[in-house]
Amino acid sequence: MAIQWFPGHMTKARRQIQDKLKLIDVVIELLDARLPVSSRNPMIDEILQGKPRLIVLNKADLADPLVTKQWIEHFKQEGHMAVEADASSGQGLKEIPRLAKELFKDKIEKQISKGINPRAVRALIVGIPNVGKSTLINGLAGRKIAATGDRPGVTKGQQWIKVGTEMELLDTPGILWPKFEDQNVGYRLAVTGAIKEEILNVEDIAFFAVKYLVRYYWEPFQARFELAEEPQDYEDSDEIVAVMEAVGRKRGCIMSGGRVDLEKASQILLRELRAGKLGRYSLEAPY
Numbered sequence: 001m002a003i004q005w006f007p008g009h010m011t012k013a014r015r016q017i018q019d020k021l022k023l024i025d026v027v028i029e030l031l032d033a034r035l036p037v038s039s040r041n042p043m044i045d046e047i048l049q050g051k052p053r054l055i056v057l058n059k060a061d062l063a064d065p066l067v068t069k070q071w072i073e074h075f076k077q078e079g080h081m082a083v084e085a086d087a088s089s090g091q092g093l094k095e096i097p098r099l100a101k102e103l104f105k106d107k108i109e110k111q112i113s114k115g116i117n118p119r120a121v122r123a124l125i126v127g128i129p130n131v132g133k134s135t136l137i138n139g140l141a142g143r144k145i146a147a148t149g150d151r152p153g154v155t156k157g158q159q160w161i162k163v164g165t166e167m168e169l170l171d172t173p174g175i176l177w178p179k180f181e182d183q184n185v186g187y188r189l190a191v192t193g194a195i196k197e198e199i200l201n202v203e204d205i206a207f208f209a210v211k212y213l214v215r216y217y218w219e220p221f222q223a224r225f226e227l228a229e230e231p232q233d234y235e236d237s238d239e240i241v242a243v244m245e246a247v248g249r250k251r252g253c254i255m256s257g258g259r260v261d262l263e264k265a266s267q268i269l270l271r272e273l274r275a276g277k278l279g280r281y282s283l284e285a286p287y
């Protein structure tokens, strides 16, 4: 569900997360492995108030594996624990309770030294809409939990979900908003489908995607649409539009008079890209 984020929603969402922080030991910050910066909330450090945090780069199955490795390294260098996952297949999920417990280690040791039986580590998943929060909760729970919907401001009764014997998860995730000020962030989110196309123009989104694919993923792009020659200059708008037209011709998007229907071509291109038909790609790299 698309959310219109207004300042009032942000304040409410933030307050809800901060209420939940009181109940938990560690935060699982979910980012999209293809765009970990653009899918990150700009105020996350302030919102989490120093709570121990595990960064999970989700949808790693769709991202460029080499770039994902670089991101993990980058976050580790920043002092964060980070891991990649594919919440829809369950790949990488086993690591999460183990790492969450690791983040809670000092407290567990303290409890043991006081003769107290250590309790399960309590965690909260946070992330922007569509990053895979519900899928991850279901994957960790090993069953389907009722969908919560992306409505900031909706309060629900909290429940703990047991993940094995060592972790408990709040059943409602913390919903965060992405960074809106930077237009490129909006385009990156739109390319992956995280922002609905009604908000940005589909041809503009496809133009942004094509420019990026020409620059970084020319070979799989060329192979998929049997494109002729590589554009000389990815900054040249005419060359990028010519590639979009070639994609449109390949997919039969021709209007009366023989002109390419760029809107239709853009929709097809984005659909194929999101479905992974052009292979794995990342839209941001740390280096």
Ligand code: G4P
Binding pocket: 058, 059, 060, 061, 062, 085, 086, 087, 088, 089, 127, 128, 129, 130, 131, 132, 133, 134, 135, 136, 150
């Ligand atoms: P949210 O709670 O954060 O809003 O996200 P949600 O779990 O609803 O996931 C959003 C979409 O992303 C879903 O697809 C979900 O299947 C997909 N998804 C989540 N995690 C992964 C992952 O690790 N890899 C891949 N490839 N996809 C993932 P959808 O098209 O909206 O729904 P559906 O096709 O699952 O029905």
